[in-house]
Amino acid sequence: MGSSWLDLDLNVGSLRFPVDAPEVFPVESKRVEDKISMRGGERSDAQVEGLEAELIRVTEENKKLDETLRIITAKYTSLWNQLNDLTTTTSSSEGASPSPSPAGKRKSESSGGHTEPANCNAECTSAEESCKRVRQDCKPPVWKLHVRTNPSDSSLVVKDGYQWRKYGQKVTRDNPSPRAYFRCSFAPSCPVKKKVQRSAEDQSILVATYEGEHNHSQPSKLGDRSDVDFGRSSHPKSSVTEELHRTLVEQMARLLTKNPAFTASVATAISGMML
DNA sequence: CGTTTTTGACCAGCGC
């Protein structure tokens, strides 16, 4: 995928309209044409021809811009679908990645990402191992969420819109950072658990592991103290994908707003529509 | 005073 999609050549540099003629945008072209035809007698033919030429030129540029926007949208959709596929596969295969832990066979850690039976197919041959797999398959769904935080911030808090109660903390063998254990405190019967630990490789990344599914609606919608609301579904996977969606949109917005020509064009377009 | 967090103790699974 590379950066080709990020290299947004919007070709907006030529869209520098005269300040006194904002109405040349397509939404207003019909009105401009009417004005021209109505007041044609008051203007010279040269002026009319000049305006018409300008109108045609700007209309063409708008078509180009519209086409570019359509391409960007298509690329974004394509990229988003790829990301969806990627998160679906990585969330189930992450636990299979080489673990720094020599043991790496503990039931929770090792089965953390093993919800995908395909992972076991190549390895599990004996009856004993297939029994283990059956046990693992019965476990609640497990999803991982990586959140970049300020490394100086030592709190193990991942704001995901739900209300959590910490019930334990432990230093694990393969990571010097402590791991915090949380339960969903919004509903006492909610089976969801969350483990949060800093990444061993990058201390600025918090790795939140969700187990199970919420059996209630998201509390943040009911006006609780949580300040993030990116999970519309009670399913933890949905929270993850919504988070990715949000990140993508933010990145796109950041890229676009960094381009002064683009922001100038948007401003001109908006003012043109308002006028 | 009720709720949440902290933290040491305990339990269970797994490999040897």
Place this chain on the structure above:
DNA sequence: GCGCTGGTCAAAAACG
């Protein structure tokens, strides 16, 4: 069976 390790419990402390 033993030791290691991750996960959970529960009493005490902290907090609002």
